[in-house]
Amino acid sequence: MPLLTWLDESTDERPGAVRVDDRSLSWVELRRAAGAVADDLRGVRRVAVSATASLETVVGVVGGLLAGAAVVPVPPDAGPVERDHILRDSGAEVLLGPPGPDGVADPPVVPVDLARRSDGRHAEPDPAATALILYTSGTTGAPKGAVLSRRAIAACLDGLADAWAWTPDDVLAHGLPLFHVHGLVLGVLGPLRLGSRLHHVGRPRPDRYAAADGTLYFGVPTIWSRIAAEPAAARELRGARLLVSGSAALPEPVFAALADLTGHRPVERYGMTETLITVSARADGPRRPGTVGVPLPGVRTRVVDERGAALPADGDAMGELQVRGDTLFDGYLDRPDADAATRTADGWFRTGDVATVGPDGWHRIVGRAATDLIKSGGYRIGAGEVEDALLAHPGVREAAVVGTPHPDLGQQITAYVVGDGLGEAELIDFVARQLSVHKRPRQVRLVDALPRNAMGKVQKSRLTEG
Incomplete structure (x- = not known):
């Protein structure tokens, strides 16, 4: 069965099957536009895609998959060092999308032209073949490329179709980045396999x-x-x-x-x-x-x-x-030690x-384990439980809890809180009234904002820097 089963088999030419912002394509238009990209990529093993939230990204990713290439999404907001690392480390032979800033050595750039069409057919690769190489934002060292097979992606999407009763009758709506599992694998490849x-x-x-x-x-x-x-x-x-x-x-x-x-x-x-x-x-x-x-x-x-x-x-x-x-x-790509x-x-x-x-x-x-399991005075405390307790306070908008060194307890519970009109003692007492006393924060730091990555996750390591 092809990875993109619905797209491969659909004869539906009605507009609006895949819409990004205010532009859309029918299923047939998407397959033919991606087919033109796939024609350009014959013989290419790895292709990078500048993964903006655009129809060009959808067509580029699908074109790479139709061609049997491993697709490497590049975050559009990646700085020159991160971008250069992803392109070099992945061994991408071609970049679909606009070139990078001056001074960045990109591979040959091929623009994605949504007006082009092709009815050429490409053989479906082996299910064990690599579909995507997604770079992880690790807390230490340069990002590593996680190698995902076509089989693994198919298994994930079929499992979610079962769990969520996801069918062609659905209309999936989201606004997630197209270079992560959530926005790209679930949010783009899911509809193209399942038909929503x-x-x-x-x-x-x-x-x-x-x-x-x-x-x-x-x-x-x-x-x-x-x-x-x-x-x-x-x-x-x-x-x-x-x-x-x-x-x-x-x-x-x-x-x-x-x-x-x-x-x-x-x-x-x-x-x-x-x-x-x-x-x-x-x-x-x-x-x-x-x-x-x-x-x-x-x-x-x-x-x-x-x-x-x-x-x-x-x-x-x-x-x-x-x-x-x-x-x-x-x-991980070329990282047996990390594996x-x-x-x-x-x-x-x-x-x-x-x-x-x-x-x-x-x-x-x-x-x-590194940031959310706090070992304090012999107790094992989950940061999330303390965060939920803080968020129950009407003046708290955001909260992040970490363990910080303590000479007697080993670690103490330290909370970083965004809110209005709050006091440290008030919040400590508020948590102690809801949870066991040993789960109360020993220190509360009021901040203007919590550092987050593109997916909205709080980057706790940055809270304790410096």
Whole structure:
């Protein structure tokens, strides 16, 4: 079966199958435009795509996949050093899109012309062939290229179709970047495999989501928080079928606000660049704030302690989440050392995330082991629980909690808070009244904003720099 099954087989020439901002193509137009790009790429093994939120990016990525090339999305806002690293490290032979700034040595540039068409056919590559090389934003060192096969992407999308009852009757609306798993694999390749129409709204503003008329909406917590803060926009989503949140934990107050304003309890899911999506709540099941559901078909998970011993599925035991299954990547490009560090001797992938699993199989992600599991005075404390407690205060707009060195406790709970008219002692007492006393912050720092990456994740390592 072709990776892009629907696109490969559709004869639908009706306009508007794939829309980005105010431009669109039918299924047939998209296949023929991408076919023209694929013709240009015959014999190319790896192709970089300047991944702007545009139809050109969609056509370029699809053209690369039709040609059987490994596609390397390049963030459009990448600085010269990051851009040069991605292009050189990936070995991209061609760049689809505009050239980079002066002084950056790009490979040969081929523009994507949406007016060109081709009916040429290209053989479907082996399912084990590389589809994408996505560069991860690690906390140390230069980004690494995660190699994702066509088989892994297909397994992920088919699993989500099962979990979310995702069909050709859906209209997917989102405004996510097109160089990550969420926006590109789920948000573009998903419709092209499963047949739902796609409306990428451009900049992900609440008014654009409200006007998109989708049945299925994707967003990150930052987007959902902004939508919840504009009740008129949120109420326009009542006609949707499913709201999906991912890429970071959705704060419980935002979950509650969306449920009240839209009539929908959001579906949360969990995944990484290296694993694609592995765990999700289901469209036909409950949605519980603070949890991400159960493993997708074909995925297995376990939680282990520091020695690698399995922990009980009792909803309380916190340990590293490890996964295995058909959605996993093939490794880091030319980095066998990094590969070895992520795999256990018995073949499981180490996510580096801390989680609990309940008796019913429901997963709760505590956060990254390096930043979100705080060991203070002999207690193991999840940063997310303290963040949710802070966000329940009416004056708190954003909160991030980390462990910082303490001479007696080992680590102390330090909170960074964005809000109005707040005092440190007030917030410490507020948390202590909700949670165990040992979970209260020892220090609260009031800041104007929290540092975030393109997907809205708080970059906690930057909070403690300097």
